[in-house]
Amino acid sequence: MSEFKSGSNLEKILKAGHFAFTGECGPPQGANVDHLKEKAGHLKGCVDAVNITDNQTAVVRMSSWAASLILLDEGIEPNFQMVCRDRNRLAIQSDILGVYAHGIRNMLCLSGDHQKFGNHPDAKNVFDIDSMQLIYTAKTMRDEGKFLNGQDLDVSPKLFIGAASNPFAEPFEFRVHRLAKKIAAGAGFIQTQCIYNMDKFREFMKRAVDMGLHEKCYILAGVTPMKSVGMARYMAKSVPGMDVPGSLIKRLQGAGKGKVAEEGIKFALEQIEEFKEMEGIAGVHLMAIEWEHKVPEIAERAGVLPRPTV
Amino acid sequence: MIVAEPKPIKEILEMVKDFKKVLIIGCKGCVTVCNVGGSKEVGILASTLRIDAKKNGKKIEVEEHTLERQCDPEYVDEIKDIINDYEAVISIACGVGPQFLSERFPSARVFPGVNTKFMGGATEHGIWSERCAGCGQCVIHYFGGICPIARCSKSLLNGPCGGSDHGKCEISKDVDCIWDIIVRKMMEQDRLDELLEFKPPKSWTTARDGGPRQLIREELVI
């Protein structure tokens, strides 16, 4: 991991050995640019890059590249997310070129939630390629200067390529191997699914470190503070691949009326403290869903401010 | 086999409500096996049409016929002398059947009586499930003899995705995550290393994406 792949702020922070702190922002369900700017504004200066989700949970929103460009204009570094659900390999490659041409330097490669969840369940899905192949596509374009068909491209898109990892989805034993596969395919950084089951995550990271994966790639631990007991229950029950231990739900319940959100933040802060020390963890990805205005406070209390300039 | 299910009877009645002479044609192939389009079902549908007509004070003549296979011109020919006596023809074969009938008898009004679902088989009595999406380039040997193209909701070749939940697919608790099954099987067979190999993007030229398909086997062409 010597020379810069993209020269993005996120990449530089990680290469310099700083503990990275990234955020997330969902584009509006409409063309409300002001609202997007307001939400993203809370994150400015508190994080190294902001993930811009791509029709997450298969709900139509402003396109992730367009919202990413708006962030760029605001002086915030976006981490452009791309899913395979809605684009075939032609659209994928042309979007990669397009976002790079406009100054986007980070890209997160995802399969995408199935459209059955979302607000257009009647849609036809694409899934021409999968997330692993998407990583490979971005890497081939960047490092070989070639399209998927082997043809040369004129000026490579120098993107910092990221991928997601869910340490909690089954089968658990395979998850670390899948992570290794993503790294081998070309992922330079990883952002994990929201972590609540710390025991399981410790075990996952131990395996990752044993395999030396942390030396080949930067792993950012996913944190989403719980706002309410209802949210915790919903995540435990209804979000596939999410592991919310009963003990955490109990802890939130025990916090008492009006204090659950603070307890959720406290748990997140404890996690962040542990991640700072955890072998193989290079940073935290904070997904404060529709809670962007809380990010400055969380970042402050987590002791990650000010963000280093590199 | 090709698995189909009956169309709702209301839909069929609506389709043929203006016709007085109706021919129902079954098929002894797949749709007989999955209890949807054989001679028994032809009989049931014919009675339903007759009863409905009687109830509504209408006159209808319904003829029943079941062919060996509707996807074979040789058998389709069997009805050449009778088909023109009918105003409407309901085929309860898979989607191939009514099309072969329409092609062979251009003046006939042919209606589909079933909804064709997928290529699969019965896993239990009364339960069928999909196995193949006809991608035209079979690769199941890389995946423990299991097809991720037809059976993974996202057709992932490098699965499982992050939505796999205790053996179930993210789309529904009633759908198995086929990648969970693939991984476990490969582990049991001590072939994990094969799954760790990156599977490159698949060529879909041989699938439906390459356009309508035709197969020509020169050695069989007369």
Ligand code: SF4
């Ligand atoms: S790989 Fe293709 S041909 Fe083989 S079972 Fe799957 S869809 Fe059918």
Ligand code: SF4
């Ligand atoms: S949960 Fe399993 S079957 Fe469903 S899309 Fe993901 S990998 Fe495919």
